[in-house]
Amino acid sequence: MAKTTKMFKLLLVILVCSVSLNLVFVFKIVNVLGGGDHHYSLELSWTKRDAAEAEYVAAISCSGHGSAYMDGLILDQDGNKEPVCECNACYGGPRCSQFLPSCAADANGGDPYFLEPFWMENAASSGVLVAGWHRMGYSLNFKPFMVMSKELESHIRELHALVGNAVTEGKYIVFGVGSTQLLNAAVHALSPQNSSSPARVVASFPYYPLSKQQTEYFNAVGYKFEGDASLWKNKSDAATMNLIELVTSPNNPDGQLKWAQLQGPNVKAIYDRVYYWPHFTAISAPADEDIMLFSISKLTGHAGTRFGWAVVKDESVFKRMSTYVFLNTQGVSRESQLRALQLIKVVLEEGGKPIFDFGYTTMSNRWKS
């Protein structure tokens, strides 16, 4: 009898352990999707490899001085193909642990890596899984020339309303492959198509060198880069000429809020507003110019995504800019649009504060040190 009781007790203990383990597994599966959103099924199928691969590469340690990427350079030692660490400018070695003393301090220049730690902290909300058949067509919804995600456009309008940095009501939005493409699209849209007197493109000194290089390199019939805007201020013939003034506000490289210097019936301004976000400057009032350029490069730090947008007042300018983007690149990559949407969603869900606070603090600390 005593033996039976002992076995009975032992069995009971084993049973309790086994059932507990059952409960742990069940609990794990219920929580496997972290947060229990009612949308999602409990088990993953075709996405498992993609997800596991991304986590594997993300887990490669690069000593905090670099990253490994899924499309990173792959060394072929011993027949193994492995993603490797890509080190920041002042570091080297297989795990980026060696400081390179001879390196130039500011080699990373304009690269917006200062927001990288923010996105690493927000890993769970900021990734996107692109299915093999995601948006294969030239156009969306099988409608010719429709190359912009409406959902992304409405999120951009919502973002400007939240931040209060631009008026978008009653205005058009056109997407571009970064604000770089849109800058030339806008210059092109404001220039005469066939004219013996091309528009003169000017900018305030110091100006962003790319605007000059781009305008000169594309070398169109309708426009010509003419340098410093202030030189045209008191010229008598400026009143009758087509002038396009590029205004970067806040300015790159000096951070000043700037306004167009030239006025007149034939003067048009393009406002590059890519730095007009709370981590770079105080937002005093929503900008309301006729053509304003923005990008996620400076907003979220994703320069590599090449996604920008223009907020445009005039329908005919909007149409000409859209035609430019269409004939130049047939719109913007759908992967870039999908990723921009996900990143802007994260910014919106948190009311903007976390990323702007993070960015502002990081920038301030840099200046202090």
Add this chain to the structure above:
Amino acid sequence: MAKTTKMFKLLLVILVCSVSLNLVFVFKIVNVLGGGDHHYSLELSWTKRDAAEAEYVAAISCSGHGSAYMDGLILDQDGNKEPVCECNACYGGPRCSQFLPSCAADANGGDPYFLEPFWMENAASSGVLVAGWHRMGYSLNFKPFMVMSKELESHIRELHALVGNAVTEGKYIVFGVGSTQLLNAAVHALSPQNSSSPARVVASFPYYPLSKQQTEYFNAVGYKFEGDASLWKNKSDAATMNLIELVTSPNNPDGQLKWAQLQGPNVKAIYDRVYYWPHFTAISAPADEDIMLFSISKLTGHAGTRFGWAVVKDESVFKRMSTYVFLNTQGVSRESQLRALQLIKVVLEEGGKPIFDFGYTTMSNRWKS
């Protein structure tokens, strides 16, 4: 005693069930990454939401006449936000189940959806998960102007060697936002920068309308669209003029393999080779022209990704095309490059045969029906 035995038996049955359930769970977890690649850890963490969201959207049924997308239009009925079906041109209704009899038969035109079922069948190998911090910088490896993935470039070279459709040895490769961007980059690179006699851009009739529209719209000082190449064949002044001949081979829209019609010391040709893949035409020999354009739009069907590449013989032309792409869009979106790499990997892993067979069969059946 009988009661104790009964309870004992009952407990034993429960234990067996519980242990079996645990075994099932353990087995499931071991297999959760399907294939047991030694690289990957057994449990997913920050990627779970992305993966689950992608599977949720992919599982929305659109009756085989449309798809739901993660950045799809979202209806806001009853306060619920849900991705909705986007229907093919001849279908409507919330699940794309209604045939629209008034619809034009060929409204989908050049859209490469004929390969969509292939990628749905290969879901597990063809997706990519883009982490929130993937390639944020303007350049790769912190090197200014380095905007092309070396890994992708080497896969492209491997692909051409496998298919035998182009000679890439000793040649340069430049990436573009689709072959659309590269077409203008090549025209620009071959034109004089400052000249009173612009290059004449010609093409054989019937030609791809975009080449004319693009060349006319960008309206550069250095080149001018002049229409049908054959009109310049016997012109005496053609021998002294800068001529750029656009050759689409196989041709769009008639599928003919074509060759440049014009020859001479000042004649340069740009070969648009986007249709030179086994699902469109027999590959008789590797193409070996000085400038050849390719894209994944026609290779894998991913037109929305906007990824193309040029194979270029001459270093100075390569440099000018690279400068054009850099000043125009600062390179190609890293998301597009990552996705192109994944898709080309799938094509390569399978030796090319499955996708080309699928594409060829689908195209042949269309012509028959």
